[in-house]
Amino acid sequence: MLKTPKPVFALLLLLVFAFMSASAQDWVHTGTNRGAPIKLAVPDFKAASGDPQTAPLNTVFNQTLWNDLDNSGVFEMVSKSFYPLQMPGTPGELKVETWGNAPVDAAMVAFGNLGVANGKVNVQGWLFDAKNAGAPQILGKQYQENATPDYARLIAHKFADEIIFRLGGGIPGIAETKLYFISSRSGHKEVWSMDYDGQGQHQLSHLNSFALSPRVSPDNSRVAFSGMTADSWQIMMYSVELGRMVSFPRFRGDNFSPAWSSDGTKFSFSSSMRDGDADIYMTDASGGGLKRMTATKGPDVSPVFNPKTNGQIAWVSGGGRTRLPQIYIMDADGSNVQQITNQEGYAVSPSWSPNGMLLAFAWFRKYGPGAPGAQDIYIMDIASRQFVQLTHDSRRNDFPSWSPDGRHIVFQSNRTGTDQIWTMLADGTHQQQITRDGKNSQPNWGFK
Amino acid sequence: MLLTLAGTCPPLEDIEVNHRKQSWLFILMTLLLAAAVTGCNKKKEAPPVPTPPPPAKPATATISVSPTSIQKGESATLTWSTENARTMTLQGQPVAASGSQTVSPSQSTDYKLVAQGDAGTPDAGANARLTVSEPPPPPPPPTRSATDDELFAQGVHDIYFDYDKYDLRSEAQSTLTQAAQAISQHPDWAIMIEGNCDERGSTEYNIGLGTNRATTAKDFLVKAGVNPGQIQTRSNGKEKAADCKDEACWQKDRNDHLSLRH
Numbered sequence: 001m002l003k004t005p006k007p008v009f010a011l012l013l014l015l016v017f018a019f020m021s022a023s024a025q026d027w028v029h030t031g032t033n034r035g036a037p038i039k040l041a042v043p044d045f046k047a048a049s050g051d052p053q054t055a056p057l058n059t060v061f062n063q064t065l066w067n068d069l070d071n072s073g074v075f076e077m078v079s080k081s082f083y084p085l086q087m088p089g090t091p092g093e094l095k096v097e098t099w100g101n102a103p104v105d106a107a108m109v110a111f112g113n114l115g116v117a118n119g120k121v122n123v124q125g126w127l128f129d130a131k132n133a134g135a136p137q138i139l140g141k142q143y144q145e146n147a148t149p150d151y152a153r154l155i156a157h158k159f160a161d162e163i164i165f166r167l168g169g170g171i172p173g174i175a176e177t178k179l180y181f182i183s184s185r186s187g188h189k190e191v192w193s194m195d196y197d198g199q200g201q202h203q204l205s206h207l208n209s210f211a212l213s214p215r216v217s218p219d220n221s222r223v224a225f226s227g228m229t230a231d232s233w234q235i236m237m238y239s240v241e242l243g244r245m246v247s248f249p250r251f252r253g254d255n256f257s258p259a260w261s262s263d264g265t266k267f268s269f270s271s272s273m274r275d276g277d278a279d280i281y282m283t284d285a286s287g288g289g290l291k292r293m294t295a296t297k298g299p300d301v302s303p304v305f306n307p308k309t310n311g312q313i314a315w316v317s318g319g320g321r322t323r324l325p326q327i328y329i330m331d332a333d334g335s336n337v338q339q340i341t342n343q344e345g346y347a348v349s350p351s352w353s354p355n356g357m358l359l360a361f362a363w364f365r366k367y368g369p370g371a372p373g374a375q376d377i378y379i380m381d382i383a384s385r386q387f388v389q390l391t392h393d394s395r396r397n398d399f400p401s402w403s404p405d406g407r408h409i410v411f412q413s414n415r416t417g418t419d420q421i422w423t424m425l426a427d428g429t430h431q432q433q434i435t436r437d438g439k440n441s442q443p444n445w446g447f448k
Numbered sequence: 449m450l451l452t453l454a455g456t457c458p459p460l461e462d463i464e465v466n467h468r469k470q471s472w473l474f475i476l477m478t479l480l481l482a483a484a485v486t487g488c489n490k491k492k493e494a495p496p497v498p499t500p501p502p503p504a505k506p507a508t509a510t511i512s513v514s515p516t517s518i519q520k521g522e523s524a525t526l527t528w529s530t531e532n533a534r535t536m537t538l539q540g541q542p543v544a545a546s547g548s549q550t551v552s553p554s555q556s557t558d559y560k561l562v563a564q565g566d567a568g569t570p571d572a573g574a575n576a577r578l579t580v581s582e583p584p585p586p587p588p589p590p591t592r593s594a595t596d597d598e599l600f601a602q603g604v605h606d607i608y609f610d611y612d613k614y615d616l617r618s619e620a621q622s623t624l625t626q627a628a629q630a631i632s633q634h635p636d637w638a639i640m641i642e643g644n645c646d647e648r649g650s651t652e653y654n655i656g657l658g659t660n661r662a663t664t665a666k667d668f669l670v671k672a673g674v675n676p677g678q679i680q681t682r683s684n685g686k687e688k689a690a691d692c693k694d695e696a697c698w699q700k701d702r703n704d705h706l707s708l709r710h
Contacts, residue, residue, distance in 0.1 A: 189687070210687050213652055226655070228687070231640075231680050233655060254659045254683050257652045270656055276663030276681065278656035298614075299656025316653055319614060319660060325653050348650040362650060375650075398650055442651065 027381045028388055031358045032426035033406045037076035038167055041099055041106035041130070042066055044080075045123070046089025048115030057121055057152040058114045064153045067197060068160030068175040069110070073407040073425045074168040078106045089113035091126055091137065100130035107131060108138070110163055114152075121147040125159045127166065139166055153199060174403045178446040179410055180204075180214040180223050181421055185438025191225050191238060196403070196410075196423070196445070198434030204238050205245075211236070213257050216446045217285075218264045222246070226256035226269075235269055235287070249287035254278065260285070262307035262354075266332075268293070270301040270315075280315050282332070293334045299325070302349060305332070308356025314340065316348050327361055329382070340380065351400045351409075353426075357382060360390075360400035360409055360426075377411050379426065390428030401445045402426070410443040507533040507565030509572040513551075517579035523552035524578050526559055533563035533572070556580045596634065600708045603630025604639075607665060609702040612649070614660040616668060624665060627706065628672035638709040639674075641665050641681045646698035647689040658683030665704045680709070 029035075044062045047054045070077050082103045088094035088111045099109040112125035127139035141159055145151035157175035164173030174196055183192040183203070191205040191214045205211045210228040217224070220240060227236040233254040239246045253272035260267060268282045279300045280293040294300045298319020306312040311332050318325030324346045330337045340359065341347040346367035351360045359382055364375040375396045380387040391397045395415040402409055403426075410423045416433065419441045424431040511528040518524050529546035530536050536543050538561050543549075551557075556579045563572045604627040607620035616624070631637055643662035645654040662681035670676045689701040 212655070212685075212687075228682075228684075232682050253681075254655065256655045270652075272659045272663060272681075276659070276666060278659045299653060299660050301656040302652045318612075318653060319657070324612060325650075346649065348653050 027357075027384065027386065028379070028427050031353060031355065031379070031381060031406070032073075033169065033171055033355070034073055034425075034427065035169060038074060039078055039105065039107045040069060040075040040163075040167075041078040041083060041104055041109040042069060043083050043087045043109070043111050045111070045125070046087050046093075046113040048089060048113040048122070048124075049117055051116035051147075053116045053121075053147050054114065057116060057147060057149065060149045060152045061114055061123065061156045064156035064197075065110075065160055068157060068173070069163065071197070071408075071423075071430065072160070072164045072168065072173060072175075073430070074164055075108075078104055087111075090124070091128070091140075094126075094128060096128060096130055096133040096136045099128070100133070104130075108163075108167065110159075112159075116147045119147050120144050121152055121155070123155050123159070127163050139163065150200070153195075157195075168405075171405045171407075172448050174405050174408060174445075174448065177404060177448055178216075178220070179421070179434075179443050180216050180446060181412075181435070181440055181443040182212060182214065183435070183438055183440045185440075191223055192440075193223075193240075194434075196408075198421070201435070201437070204240075205236070207236070213442055214444050215258050215260060216240075216444055217260050218262050218447050220446050224248070224258035224260070224267070224269075226258065249283075251290075257302045259303045259305060259313075261305040261310040263310055266305065266310065268303040268305065268313060270299075270303065280313065282313075291334075293330065301325075304350050304352050306352050306356050307354050314350040314352055314359055316350065324367060327359065340382065340385070342385075346375070349399050351402050353379075353402050354404055354406045358426075360402060362398040362400065362411075377409065377428075379409075388428070390424065390426075391431070392428075397422075399442045401443055403445045404448045408445070410445050412441045412443060504566035504569050505532040506569040507531065507563040507572040509533065509536075509561045509563040509574040511538075511559060511561040511574040511576045513559060513576040513578045516577070517581065518552075519581050519583045520554060521552070521583060523550050525550055526576065526578075528561050528574070530561070530563040530572070532565045532569075534566065535564045537562050551578065553578060553580055596637070597708060599630060599634070600637070603627060604706050604708075606706060607704045608699060609661055609704075611646075611698075611702065612657070614643075614657060614664050616664055620665075621668065624668045625672060628669050628674050631669065631674045631678060632672075635675060635678070637678055639669075639679045640707045640709050641679060642688075642705045642707070643681065643683045644688055644701055644703050644705060645684075645686040646701040647686050647692055648698065649686065651685060651687075655683050655685035658685050661702075661704055665706070 047058050069075050084098050099106050109130050110127045114123045123143040125141050128136040129138055143155040160175045161173035177196045178193050179196055180193050182189050188208050189210045190203050191211050192203050194201040207227050212226045214223050214225040223238045225236055226233050233256045234250055235248050235255045235258050237246050237248040251271055251273040255269055255271045258269040265285055267285050270278050271281045272278050280303045282291045282293055283289055300317045303313050303315040312329055313332055314329050316325045317328050325348050327340045327347045327350050329340050344365055346364040347361055349362040358379050360379045362375050363378050374394045376389055376391040377397045377400045378387045378389050393415045397411055397413045400409045400411040407426055408423055409426050412419050413422050419439045420433055421435040421440045421443045422431055422433050508531040513524050513526050515524055525548055527548040536545055559576045561574045605623050607623050641662045643658035645658050666679045666681050692698045
């Protein structure tokens with residue numbers, strides 16, 4: 001037998017590793033809707049009126065627009081230090097070549113102006129192809145709202161989402177979406193809501209006991225959550241439209257960790273109603289047509305529908321089945337049960353990506369009494385069972401939840417010392433803290 | 449309680465006391481005082497001509513409260529009247545010349561009525577004190593005697609679990625066997641079992657683990673003869689766990705807490 005020369009073997013090994021890491025990147029990029037980043041220049045919008053509200057509203061607008069585009073995962077933002085000194089406020093003031101050539105070298109430029117008149121803020125925004133001086137305009141939009149910082153932010157979100165939709169493969173942006181989460185800053189754990197960037201935080205529930213696990217319906221009209229009563233946990237329902245609680249059936253035992261199907265017709269949660277053992281149940285959206293999905297010994301919790309098909313449920317099962325909790329998948333009729341995680345450590349809190357390909361979850365790989373280690377967020381390609389670790393700090397990260405565009409994940413982390421809400425791109429980059437008051441946990445990303 | 453003050457004339461009682469002193473000095477003083485009182489009472493002098501406008505009458509104020517003492521939560525009625533007053537205030541707030549008002553203060557209160565008369569006349573003031581006492585403690589609930597709590601505390605104890613498990617340790621089984629005897633002897637007892645987890649692990653999974661911990665104890669008690677209708681279970685998950693740094697602390701939080709429902 002011929003002996004392979006050592007350098008050749010080493011080269012082969014290198015190639016295999018290179019291929020493996022390339023394929024790992026492939027599924028992460030495909031699964032999280034990431035293309036090659038587009039170089040985008042966004043000069044500050046020009047103040048187009050002398051009204052004293054113009055400057056402060058323009059500052060809010062410019063900050064929000066930049067953050068939205070920078071957060072989007074679609075662009076490489078060209079640093080403002082390369083921009084020409086003359087800020088264009090209208091197409092007539094823009095020299096396309098200046099932006100397409102070095103040093104700016106942007107592929108695209110978004111620009112415009114903001115003025116205030118008669119209590120209204122007016123914004124004109126354009127998106128130009130900086131490499132196509134002949135026919136540069138891709139987008140031209142005009143907005144008018146009441147002249148308040150909230151509306152200045154809203155206009156920036158809307159314009160950012162237009163740009164992201166045009167340049168990000170036709171997937172709607174998430175700048176206008178809301179997050180739902182639990183905060184104890186009122187003295188009790190209650191359901192709160194905020195914009196995706198942490199602005200506009202406000203309390204929804206007033207249970208004065210414990211509210212957990214908020215999950216918004218796919219039409220953003222209702223938030224289901226678990227609430228502790230004097231004798232049990234019950235699924236509770238808050239109407240975002242009505243601004244108050246609406247009814248949902250009570251069941252015996254503890255009922256918690258609710259989930260919606262993406263078509264809004266089905267509902268799932270964990271309940272001990274039958275025999276005191278926490279199992280997965282499914283109902284219709286109003287709590288009728290109850291069906292038991294699991295009947296194994298030990299806690300079965302945290303169901304989540306495959307949002308692409310609604311034909312599968314991922315959930316967490318522990319105790320009798322595997323001792324430490326692991327993540328499983330079954331068909332929506334309860335058949336075809338598969339363990340997804342590999343029996344290592346403590347795996348909980350699955351969230352299914354909008355395209356149905358990936359599961360995000362929290363994993364304590366070295367879990368045990370006295371064991372060192374951290375609980376981190378991972379994503380797994382369901383078809384291949386390959387996984388990638390997204391957080392790498394020594395604390396507890398939990399409750400990942402996908403954004404509707406599949407490019408972002410919101411999660412909770414205590415890396416600063418207390419539980420707070422963080423967002424990141426779904427490949428683990430661009431991690432940023434978005435809550436700071438009190439303790440905040442269990443985020444859930446609303447729909448577009 | 450009724451207090452009346454009119455103008456600034458010395459009260460008559462004091463003058464009478466002074467009369468009883470027999471020393472000549474006191475007699476002299478009494479005469480002087482009597483002269484002052486006489487002036488104050490405005491005994492008519494010879495009518496002057498022409499007649500000056502009658503001097504302004506000083507204001508008077510009277511206030512009373514009935515009853516004078518209440519228990520917290522009860523109410524009392526304030527009644528007041530004034531004479532010759534232009535402005536009347538009760539506790540600093542303007543009021544009518546006379547009237548009554550229902551009050552229900554949470555603590556003892558001095559009500560102060562002030563009446564201001566014409567310029568140049570002194571103010572009149574009156575006080576009424578309402579004493580408020582704490583209500584007596586409510587009678588103990590008739591259905592449950594203190595003895596039940598004592599018997600429960602003697603016979604029924606919390607049980608503790610291994611890390612991430614909900615099956616019963618042998619000492620937990622002994623504890624529950626003893627508890628079953630105590631509970632079976634009291635079919636009127638309603639028992640709450642709350643399943644608790646330590647602060648490690650994940651919020652939702654720990655709700656499920658606590659549910660199973662509570663159910664395990666309930667199932668054991670029912671097998672040992674307790675009527676299942678006497679037992680309610682609920683998980684607390686890790687919501688009531690302490691912020692621990694060591695196993696001794698975590699162990700305390702991995703429990704079923706048994707209590708008597710009142």
